[in-house]
Amino acid sequence: MHLEENSLFEENLFYLLAVIGSLITAVGLGAALYMEHSGHVVTGMNNQVVWGMPHVFAIFLVVAASGVLNVASIGSVFGKTLYKARAPLSGLLALAMLAAGLIIVMLDLGRADRMIVAMTHLNITSMFGWNTILYPGFFAIVGIYMWTLMDRKMNPYSKPAGLAAFIWRILLTTGTGSIFGFLVARQAYQSAMLAPMFIIMSFAWGLAVFMIVQKAMFSWNDKQLHPQIRARMKNLLGTFVAAVFYFVIVYHLTNLYFAKQTAFEHFILLSGGAFTVLFWGGYVLLGTLLPLLLLYAPAFSNRSGSVFAAASLVLVGAFSLLYVFIIGAQVFPLDIFPGMEVSSSFMDGKIDHYTPSLPEILLGFGGIGIAFTATAIGVRVLKFLPEDDIQKLENSGHMLD
DSSP: OHHHHHHHHHHHHHHHHHHHHHHHHHHHHHHHHHHHHHOGGGSSOOSSOOSOHHHHHHHHHHHHHHHHTHHHHHHHTTOOHHHHTTHHHHHHHHHHHHHHHHHHHHHHHSOGGGHHHHHHSOOTTOHHHHHHHHHHHHHHHHHHHHHHHHOGGGGGGHHHHHHHHHHHHHHHHHHHHHHHHTOOSSTTOOOTTHHHHHHHHHHHHHHHHHHHHHHHHHHHTTOOOOHHHHHHHHHHHHHHHHHHHHHHHHHHHHHHHSGGGHHHHHIIIIIOTHHHHIIIIIIIIIIIIHHHHHHHOHHHHTSTTHHHHHHHHHHHHHHHHHHIIIIIHHHSOOOSSTTSOOOOTTOTTSOOOOOOOHHHHHHHHHHHHHHHHHHHHHHHHSOOSOOOOHHHHHHHTGGGO
């Protein structure tokens, strides 16, 4: 009787989640249609800020999609047994989040059908052109990798497939970071630091997303994560969060070294208003220091819900950092003529303003809804809940790997 009630609860919960996800997705698609019909005049974007709030959501989803696959790579490529049970869920999240991120980008740019032109007329001198290869390739390789994980006959090929997926996802995140790194039309970009920084950001954000989803799935199925597994994943998340912080510090110190970037760094770090608040309060305090405290301080780390809270705060920090990085870099004027004052009717030489509109925000959440719905359906249709054979792990000593 108890099992039947449990099964009925899970079924009802699935339908509830599917409906919620579908509604969020529908609202996001409606917002995209509204912006497509009315034009960008109904958004907060202008001639200077051409990548708005939807791009913050999109870049987060693309970067985290690459990073969440790292959970599978740790198991298949690096042989860490306790991560192997998490590989299928890792792959599902990677595919769902990448699809959602790309949908946001295409809908935000308008004329999504023009993507066919970019794919059939490859411009090898453009990082955008290279990404039309990297993104479809990611879907194909991860799809094959998941096949080797889910089909017993294909299990012998899971390690080479996992290695290929690991290499490709590094290339994909490098390509995403290089879009900004090779872009000379914005003061904050054009830095070789961005490619490796995006890679380590993907590790942290992807693992944070995975741990939140894993916690939710275990709670819905009335299961508890083994304390040692929790400790290993907690420590790994803390390591990645600290590494991101290190790269962000080096990135800003690199900018401060060059005289032409001093004004921009002053704007972001000291005088940028909302951008300064988001950087220090949203990213540094809420997104880095507080999660590290929750993960490592004995008074907090062993408490129930502390890891979930830390992972959630990491995502708050991720959105704060991306907003500052993407929007802040656009509102600050490009110094085309160093030492000269530039002004025109197009606000050249002046700091611009940007306030995200409701349709932009709804489109971003619509992408989250797509990833959420795809994951919920995938988990329901196939067996993605991590099943740990604790006795086997303890006997083999792999719990401590």
